[in-house]
Amino acid sequence: MTVSQVKTALPSVQVRRGYKRFGSTQALDNIDYKLLPGEVHGFAGENGAGKSTLAKVISGQYFLDSGSLAISGKEYSNWSTSIAQKNGIVLIAQELSLVPQLTVAENVFLGVENHYRGILKNDLSARFRELENQFGLGVVGSRVVKSLSIAEKQKVEILRALARNAQIIIMDEPTSSLTADETEKLHSIIKSLKSEGRSIIYVSHYLESLLEVCDQITVMRDGRIVRTCNAKSETKTSIVASMLGREMSQTFPKRTHSSIRQIAPKIDIQNISTNTGIKDVSMSIYPGEIVGLAGLVGSGRTEIARAIFGLDEITSGNICIDGVPYINPSAAKSVAMGLALIPEDRRAQGLVMVHSAKKNISLPHLVSLVKRGLINKILEKRQVIGLIEEVAVNPKSPSLPVSNFSGGNQQKILFAKWLFGDPSLIILDEPTRGVDIGAKISIYKTIVALARRGAAVLLISSEHAEVLQLSHRVYLMSRGSITAEIDPVIETEQSLLFKLFGLKEGGEIC
């Protein structure tokens, strides 16, 4: 790999006494931060700790209320994304910002096309080939971005940064939707970028990733930097302790004993198939039981949830709820019967972001709040406040728009929304995705409490520790079918992974 142009002075970032405030929250509080050339620097912290805010200050999306920002020793009193890009700083955001209808090459060179007085030169594919030869990420330039997987889109974003000769690349939660395999590839790309002298800021909830790929890790809490440390001398536990300001004694609450199996299952699924790829799936969940559903991304876990809830058509087989056949399922019927679904994407499917926490929480239950045709607003408020307390939403403001809460608290609001109706069957699709450890612990408690109340819980999660520690039984899925039912008590994360990849115990994972 060749270093095309070594800049005369490699850029590095320094923030001094940085403050940033949003409304009543102090998002950044007296930040002193330094990024060295050729360094991979991780940001760790709970949701709302200020990681993304600091990243966005450096990339020009936000401007410090006070304090100074210096790039390669030069202070900038006027800072924006375009000036940041001119200085070789590019942010790759959590929500990727590609134009889906354009090809990979068109996206990569968007805004930096070669042209003669506005007329494009026909050199796009040649330039793309040059870039690919240099970095070798293995993406095809002529493919339309819409058809790519998330991991491939991320590569396009990285290429886009490289096409602008970015010297500092900021990645905000790059692995949250990647499989283990894809994460590995991303990490090797990061290492090769580093070897060329580029700096990378890596913001992530995945501590394993941070520890593996970073040189330095900065831990943040409540807008402040707790400490910056050498990644080699750290462990997951030591970082979590700094994030929380306390030792993480026990992440998972005690499993409830559901051995008191009642005679009838809450839901009995018999040989269902769908057009979305579910093939001949049978399973049952008893009241008070947490049943895990483990499988790789794309194995059909979400599709099972959608079929049960009446969102996708069932082509054969049937579902019985409380022993009664559930005919022509629909979301409205499911909710009326006391079923609840916490979808995998809370922003797109779970919450009305522009509305208040209160309106979101009471939305499915308004009919129960109606007296003589009117919504009883006093009762509504009382119920909502009780639920906000129960799931520990912070801040406890029912009238604040959901978009103003951090990701973990949005997820808690989504739980509160369904706790309202006291569901008898609740399907959780990736309930802790993109959520910080503090919120995770409180969500786990909520899940266990739900089962204790007698609800049947279907837990879909890519975090195997979660599935194994919380569930009473676990089904394994692969290619739309259930391949095994396992006892989570005797399995380890590693043995589960072996089974999912179809490997024998003691074999090698490549």
Add this chain to the structure above:
Amino acid sequence: MNRFLSIKQLVSGKAEAPNSKRPGFSKFIREYAVLVPLVLLVIVLSFSSDSFFSTPNILNILNQQTPLAIIAIAGTFVIISGGFDLSTGAIFAVANVVAAWVAVNLSSSILGLLTAPVVGLVLGIVNGIIVTRLKIHSFLATLATSLVYRAVAVLVTGGALIPISDPKFSILGREKFFGIFWAVWVLLIFLLIASFISNRTVYGRYVPAIGGNSEAAELSGIAVDRVRILVFGFSGLAAGIASAIGVSRVASGQPLAGTGLELSAIAAIILGGTSIYGGVGAIWRSICGVYLIALIGNGFNLLNMNPLFKDLVTGAVILIAVAVAASERKGR
């Protein structure tokens, strides 16, 4: 914006941008932006024209705009639900000629006027069914149905007017009741009902939820399609009621009545700060939008200004209002 810590900030340990927006202020802008120009205009017109702040002039302005205001009220629901209704002008025309035809041929003025809302409701529900069953974006669906509806109105009348000679037919549009025009009473009742639906009923919550995130609404167990059909039905009903007032006022059914009414209504709703992206908005602000535009027109008349500039000024006011709303959104 201040980029460096001042001595004072260093001492106090706190840093705050001097001109940082307070959350209360941006909320105020969002909710009451439309009132500011409206009140200013009332003050300016009161001082610059003796005849402006007189009861007859105020009553006349209120009365003239009742059809548009009624359509804008229901249209606010449509836009909050994330949709558009471009067919209200055409529904207005169909209801117009049907009402006149019934009044003449069945020789009952009251029956004629009552048919208009029914026709509007039916055509609105047809819109809703097309949008939900055929899964066509409401902008396109209602653009198409508006052409169809208008063509029906022209075809059944052969393009001719249907005059109504019965003086009772004109009471709704021209007469007063307790000193206030009948049409204004209708507007007030319609406004009360719509506000009530919006603030106190389940549907009033479902409509913005669907506009804000229809997938989340569906997963919450809301019958999204049924609510959408009702929203378009309500919009059609409003166009029908507006049409009854209009046809009564001119005492003749006109197949080309209400042309452009749909865009005036959307302009007033947008001026009131309702988001075209759905999810947020308020009925009373749309009413303010209607009367803000009306007052601009009234001002041109009273002050003897060149009426050719009226649209120019109205357009500029809408642009400014939308720009203020956009800058506020960006600032958050």
